[in-house]
Amino acid sequence: MTSAARAPARPLALFDIDGTLLVAGDPDHIPCLEEALSEVFDRPVTLDGVPLGGNQELAIAREAARRAGVGDDEIDALLPEVMTELGRRFLERVGDRRHRLLPGAPAAVAALAGAGWDLGLLSGGARAVSLAKMRAAGLADHFPFGAFGDDHEDRAALVPVALSAGTAHHGGHHSPDRTVLVGDTPRDVDAALRAGCGVVAVATGRFGVAELAGHGAQVVLADLSDAAEVVAACAAALPRPAA
Ligand SMILES: [Mg+2]
Incomplete structure (x- = not known):
């Protein structure tokens, strides 16, 4: 050796x-995720009541979608699209x-x-x-x-x-x-x-x-x-x- x-x-x-x-508490992060979830799942989705601190974006998105009545199969299929849409929206909005x-x-x-x-x-x-x-x-x-x-x-x-x-x-x-x-x-x-x-x-x-x-x-x-x-x-x- x-x-x-x-x-x-x-x-x-x-x-x-x-x-x-x-x-x-970034001012744009939560709104962008809520907008991405609502658009991809075609219904209002909020993060109200979802544990955020130290939690993973995928887990937060899954829990919010469940609370809005989306089934697990649809969540599994569309979470990647939610992440893509989140990133696109955040990059448009983020400032200094x-x-x-x-x-x-x-x-x-x-x-x-x-x-x-x-x-x-x-x-x-x-x-x-x-x-x-x-x-x-x-x-x-x-x-x-x-x-x-x-x-x-x-x-x-x-x-x-x-x-x-x-x-x-x-x-x-x-x-x-x-x-x-x-x-x-x-x-x-x-x-x-x-x-x-x-x-x-x-x-x-x-x-x-x-x-x-x-x-x-x-x-x-x-x-x-x-x-x-x-x-x-x-x-x-x-x-x-x-x-
Ligand atoms: Mg932290």
């Missing part, structure tokens, strides 16, 4: 978007999102990259919407790959998708025990733990520090405002530290 083959994978941080990098960046997010992301971390996205939002938000916030260059809410309805199942995308992008190898999820909801924490990753929870969404810690987050930050603290927190949360 060569030393290169034994070299530990570079550490990877996978960032959630809404409530973690950007203020949750830099004012929605959470405190310290750009500096924290840059500090991680500077400290030798690879960076990707693990977002419940659909791919087209998530990438558009990052472009509009000026962060797209930091996140060359990711896994998204139209890849799978289960958040934990997004982790191997993101690891494969990262491995393909970097030509190296990413593994769960050298990966940390950064997110703002118990669903992020649960996904990380089920996938064998570390987790850094941030209390910039709807959940407080104690609540996130109570769900099993090993490291919880009030926010991303101290870049050095974010780098240290991610290193502390890695299941397998550097040799």
Whole structure:
């Protein structure tokens, strides 16, 4: 075995978007999804009462369609069309999102990259919407790959998708025990733990520090405002530290 083959994978941080990098509640996201659902299923569909925080776009769309009386077969057949229509509408409407960046997010992301971390996205939002938000916030260059809410309805199942995308992008190898999820909801924490990753929870969404810690987050930050603290927190949360 060569030393290169034994070299530990570079550490990877996978960032959630809404409530973690950007203020949750994008003004165009929900309206675009409701419009896409209503058009494709040819009836009024709303997201009223559907759990959103930390949930996957596919799962949100399925639940909203069910509540509007659409059958599962029709949902299965037409969800891809809903995602396409959602992306088309959001790209038409999205403007500058830099004012929605959470405190310290750009500096924290840059500090991680500077400290030798690879960076990707693990977002419940659909791919087209998530990438558009990052472009509009000026962060797209930091996140060359990711896994998204139209890849799978289960958040934990997004982790191997993101690891494969990262491995393909970097030509190296990413593994769960050298990966940390950064997110703002118990669903992020649960996904990380089920996938064998570390987790850094941030209390910039709807959940407080104690609540996130109570769900099993090993490291919880009030926010991303101290870049050095974010780098240290991610290193502390890695299941397998550097040799
Ligand atoms: Mg979130």
